Amino acid sequence: MTVTIINIILLCLLVIAATAVNQQRNLFAATMLTGIYSLISASLFVCLDAVDVAFTEAAVGAGIATILFLGTLALTGFEEKTEVKISVPGLIIVLITGGLLMYGIQDIPEFGNPDTPVQTYLAGKYIGESATEIGVPNLVTSVLASYRGYDTFGETTVIFTAGIGILMLLGRGRKNKKGLLDEDEV
Amino acid sequence: MFEVATYLILFAMSLALISAIIGKTVYEKILAVNIFGTVTVLFIALFGFLTERPEFLDIALVYALINFIATIAILKFFEYGDMGRSSHINDEADI
Numbered sequence: 001m002t003v004t005i006i007n008i009i010l011l012c013l014l015v016i017a018a019t020a021v022n023q024q025r026n027l028f029a030a031t032m033l034t035g036i037y038s039l040i041s042a043s044l045f046v047c048l049d050a051v052d053v054a055f056t057e058a059a060v061g062a063g064i065a066t067i068l069f070l071g072t073l074a075l076t077g078f079e080e081k082t083e084v085k086i087s088v089p090g091l092i093i094v095l096i097t098g099g100l101l102m103y104g105i106q107d108i109p110e111f112g113n114p115d116t117p118v119q120t121y122l123a124g125k126y127i128g129e130s131a132t133e134i135g136v137p138n139l140v141t142s143v144l145a146s147y148r149g150y151d152t153f154g155e156t157t158v159i160f161t162a163g164i165g166i167l168m169l170l171g172r173g174r175k176n177k178k179g180l181l182d183e184d185e186v
Numbered sequence: 187m188f189e190v191a192t193y194l195i196l197f198a199m200s201l202a203l204i205s206a207i208i209g210k211t212v213y214e215k216i217l218a219v220n221i222f223g224t225v226t227v228l229f230i231a232l233f234g235f236l237t238e239r240p241e242f243l244d245i246a247l248v249y250a251l252i253n254f255i256a257t258i259a260i261l262k263f264f265e266y267g268d269m270g271r272s273s274h275i276n277d278e279a280d281i
Binding site for chain 1: 249
């Protein structure tokens with residue numbers, strides 16, 4: 001019961017933060033509020049027992065994304081153009097998509113229900129046989145590195161490529177002491 | 187006991203959020219985000235005890251570290267106005 005009330009309060013705070021981000025015209029303030037939004041959703045993930053997701057949300061959402069936003073603002077400027085225009089087709093599309101999502105929620109099984117396909121389809125096999133099939137003590141490790149090995153390999157490749165791309169972008173603008181572009185480093 | 191503390195922490199969260207929304211200057215907003223991060227750390231620690239899993243304390247610790255680094259980065263941004271490269275006038279610009 002207490003956890004339910006906590007969830008409700010956190011969701012209310014999330015809605016308030018999202019509305020505030022939307023209303024802000026000063027982009028720096030919006031960036032700060034986005035950080036707060038990430039922290040609230042991380043708390044919600046903790047309440048839902050998804051501690052690892054909460055961890056990623058706090059590190060990426062509140063930490064790195066805020067810093068990246070600020071780096072962008074250093075190049076572009078702080079104020080949004082005050083041109084508020086409501087696009088009617090966009091509004092209709094958003095409302096329809098939201099309605100469809102709300103409709104789809106009805107089919108989602110109850111939170112923590114043990115009879116869902118997620119719990120009955122493969123989880124039992126993983127729990128029962130991973131010790132003999134794979135031999136790794138940690139169940140999560142055996143799922144990530146062996147049962148879904150190709151999947152994890154693909155993800156790692158994507159992240160590696162993204163890292164190389166960002167390093168190439170960052171390396172270009174580096175200046176030497178005279179303030180000129182250093183050709184050797186490029 | 188933990189329930190009351192958690193509710194009070196949630197109240198503090200909403201106060202920090204209000205302060206971030208209505209704060210006039212940039213520094214008030216930075217302070218509000220920092221406060222919010224600290225309160226989140228407290229919330230996670232308390233929630234661990236509330237659900238009788240105090241292992242969450244470790245996670246709260248890492249949150250505190252992230253919060254600290256983010257605040258340092260934001261303040262550095264305000265001191266030097268840039269983050270990608272070190273200023274050639276002042277070598278202290280690199281973290």
